[in-house]
């Protein structure tokens with residue numbers, strides 16, 4: 639039942655809206671999204687939208703997960719940082735595409751649950767940490783790519799620093815309550831290329847202490 643729903647999701651929500659990267663489509667076609675949502679919502683896991691996962695947070699819409707993942711043009715040997723682990727779903731999608739995933743989540747119980755779910759499902763190349771994403775993960779830096787799934791007012795400086803030269807970052811930027819844009823950044827010698835690619839709505843990136 640879930641397999642058929644997942645195949646439909648890939649066709650009707652991703653391919654039909656222009657997601658083309660075969661590796662990205664295969665990754666979303668494989669990750670059991672129903673395992674990352676509350677039991678009571680499992681039947682809705684493959685619907686075309688975000689779903690609540692507790693603690694006021696949500697698992698992102700499949701299309702947005704696919705769009706952000708595709709924009710990073712990931713290679714199998716890459717090491718990727720995710721900020722905002724949430725359910726762990728996006729981390730699981732990344733895990734199928736790259737060598738190593740590092741994911742930070744501010745809300746401790748969410749971090750612990752995602753870590754346990756990822757382990758249970760066999761995603762051995764994902765490390766989850768409870769902490770403040772504004773600081774990044776300096777011990778594991780630099781990263782080939784960074785994916786942020788909560789919205790800061792501005793691109794956090796520490797994350798730019800922890801990106802490799804030539805590396806890409808995708809991050810929803812916008813003040814609280816204001817419209818947000820997904821910004822795609824590319825770190826070049828001496829400058830940061832910056833492009834707005836999609837209007838979006840993410841939960842705010844909360845300042846830790």
Ligand code: SAH
Pocket residue numbers: 695696697698721722723724725726727728729742743744745748769770771772787788841842843844845846
């Ligand atoms: N990628 C997730 C969706 C996450 S929703 C998934 O696939 O399910 C955004 C998450 O960012 C929330 O869980 C929220 O708690 C977290 N978050 C908010 N501010 C943060 C911060 N400063 N550092 C790390 N995580 C943060």
